[in-house]
Amino acid sequence: MSQRNTQVTNQPTPATDDCPLPEVLALIGGKWSAQVLVELGEGPRRFTQLERAITGISRRMLTVSLRDLERNGLVTRTVYPDSPPRVEYATTSLIEDIREPLEALTNWARLAAPAITAARRAYDSSADSPR
Amino acid sequence: MSQRNTQVTNQPTPATDDCPLPEVLALIGGKWSAQVLVELGEGPRRFTQLERAITGISRRMLTVSLRDLERNGLVTRTVYPDSPPRVEYATTSLIEDIREPLEALTNWARLAAPAITAARRAYDSSADSPR
DNA sequence: CGGTATCCAGGGAGATACTG
DNA sequence: CAGTATCTCCCTGGATACCG
Numbered sequence: 001m002s003q004r005n006t007q008v009t010n011q012p013t014p015a016t017d018d019c020p021l022p023e024v025l026a027l028i029g030g031k032w033s034a035q036v037l038v039e040l041g042e043g044p045r046r047f048t049q050l051e052r053a054i055t056g057i058s059r060r061m062l063t064v065s066l067r068d069l070e071r072n073g074l075v076t077r078t079v080y081p082d083s084p085p086r087v088e089y090a091t092t093s094l095i096e097d098i099r100e101p102l103e104a105l106t107n108w109a110r111l112a113a114p115a116i117t118a119a120r121r122a123y124d125s126s127a128d129s130p131r
Numbered sequence: 132m133s134q135r136n137t138q139v140t141n142q143p144t145p146a147t148d149d150c151p152l153p154e155v156l157a158l159i160g161g162k163w164s165a166q167v168l169v170e171l172g173e174g175p176r177r178f179t180q181l182e183r184a185i186t187g188i189s190r191r192m193l194t195v196s197l198r199d200l201e202r203n204g205l206v207t208r209t210v211y212p213d214s215p216p217r218v219e220y221a222t223t224s225l226i227e228d229i230r231e232p233l234e235a236l237t238n239w240a241r242l243a244a245p246a247i248t249a250a251r252r253a254y255d256s257s258a259d260s261p262r
Numbered sequence: 263c264g265g266t267a268t269c270c271a272g273g274g275a276g277a278t279a280c281t282g
Numbered sequence: 283c284a285g286t287a288t289c290t291c292c293c294t295g296g297a298t299a300c301c302g
Binding site: 021023028034098108120123 | 154158231250
């Protein structure tokens with residue numbers, strides 16, 4: 001008898017339950033995943049290409065991010081039996097449909113950045129003491 | 132040389148590429164922020180309203196999320212000097228412009244969910260042998 | 263009602279070293 | 283070139299208790 005949860009949520013359906021937005025953000029919300037996707041959006045890239053394009057990323061985190069994206073079907077990994085070894089990463093068709101929303105978000109970020117900075121400053125100086 | 136530095140922002144911010152997508156995701160990429168925004172998108176809400184609408188959130192995390200969103204100028208907090216105390220949260224105009232991209236992402240999530248699940252299953256079963 | 267304060271577990275992420 | 287393997291740090295987020 002696997003009883004779920006002893007919570008008293010007898011409400012029908014909370015509006016946020018069927019909202020998969022947090023799950024999307026979990027997919028690409030990692031520190032580097034978004035940048036990897038953006039870079040791969042330009043076209044297929046090799047490992048070291050990505051490593052050099054994304055400032056500050058380590059080999060490990062690049063690997064982890066790529067594996068994660070690959071696991072979720074967002075990028076493909078193709079190994080060419082060359083010497084030296086050559087591996088190419090590319091976005092899948094799954095990505096195509098979020099390119100535009102993602103670009104919209106990026107665009108929004110550029111426009112909203114000043115306001116956000118101002119809001120932060122105002123909040124930080126009024127809420128409590130600096131330092 | 133190829134210094135394309137036109138801004139006077141001498142902040143110690145991590146000078147990533149000129150792609151602010153990661154920063155957007157940092158704004159709303161928390162576990163609950165997105166759901167709070169979605170809920171507030173329906174209209175102004177009180178604290179306990181939010182707490183009950185968002186299944187699984189704790190008081191602390193709701194407070195933290197709201198404070199964070201408020202600090203970044205994405206939501207407002209209005210205290211009415213009533214008894215019992217009454218506090219209302221609402222989205223700011225900053226949010227208006229990302230409502231649509233966010234909804235697009237949500238929509239994409241619904242459509243892509245099966246493919247993602249399948250990709251995960253395939254990856255997990257083919258990557259290597261369990262055990 | 264609308265929060266804070268405190269403690270604690272888990273994992274995201276960095277640094278470093280080694281490998282086919 | 284394209285990764286793994288550890289080890290560690292620290293931040294996020296959960297649980298609980300208390301406060302104005």
